[in-house]
Amino acid sequence: MFDFNPMTIIAGLPGLIIAMVIHEYAHAQVAVWLGDFTPRLMGRLTLNPKAHIDPIGMLMLFLVHFGWAKPVQINPRNFKNPQRDDILVSLAGPMANFVTAFLALVALLVFDRMGGDMTTGVYMVFRLIIEYNIGFGIFNLIPLPPLDGSHVLMQLLPRDMAYKLAGLERYSFLILIVLLMTPVLSMILIPCRNLIWQIFRLLLSPFI
Template identity: 65%
Template sequence: MSDFSILSLIAGIPGLIIAMVVHEYAHARMAVTLGDFTPRLMGRLTLDPRAHIDPIGLLMLFLVRFGWAKPVTINPNNFKQPRRDDILVSVAGPAANLIIAFVTLFLLVLFTKYAGRPSSGAIYVLRLIIIYNINFAIFNMIPIPPLDGSHILRELLPRDLAYQFDRLERYSFLILIVFLMTPILDWVFVPMQKMIWQLFTMLLGIFF
């Protein structure tokens, strides 16, 4: 492995950890806010990485760019409006990633314009934080079980179709592997990334 690859892995650690922790914490916080205290009882209402990171999932992220965190367990029966609230909990994770990505971009632009250009190393780390958080948001919105997008789709479907959709979960790992090995992923990521950057550019235009 080249020095560049090693440096890239090291520089990516903050971005990966922040993306995973913020994502899972947002799920937990939204669930608790909506009346389900299961995440709090299970110790997930924290920004401590140890509560959210799955060591094997993190290692896989570094090795093959596909990994996972410990999923936040919720009990929809505790929600006042289970279908709506399950959607809100599912959206919370990707939304938090996008917020972190934009705030990081905002700070990077702010420092560059008013505090002098940061070091190349700092810029690289900040860029990876932005990229990883955007990618986490997009990937988790894909409607394949058990990703967040599948929860949203399931709750929007009529009950009979939702039941059939749930049966796909037993094949979810195989479906994800096939998905990752085809150009379909690029067809999803590229337009979504462009749309998000356009949104960020528009928002930055409000401040600068």
């Protein structure tokens, strides 16, 4: 899980940055499309990494392939359909990560089919772009505040249960640390990662 190989650190930086920036930009862009201009006013409607990267979340993503970025602030009252639109905004980030991972995989396959001579370093960069985006997308779907999965779940739960779930946010970091120190999180996330890979293979099966 922990890899301090200098080559991995260097090759992994593009994947880390891309995963975080794409994820948060997708949240911001979809929110604006749905009528909430808060992300634009707060400078989040940009692909500039400085606007999105959280140092601790980036370190966690590098160490365990699961992490987080600076959350995009939205105001659901600006949406025409607050419940539906909040769910769409919440799902936009993880979906953008999965699409990015898929496109990176397609780029690798196309380059290989064209007979390109890819160095080990370049291959590792693309591989880590894929891995980090899949990991970032899955991790953020965990229904634990303030992760995206919790926003989706809170919109679907009865109000009293949603309030109780929101109250867990103060303990979220501690809960995540405990989960990371046990096999519980891996037992959930690794099968999800394998499922994403199976979907990718299914989509690409006519071409490979």
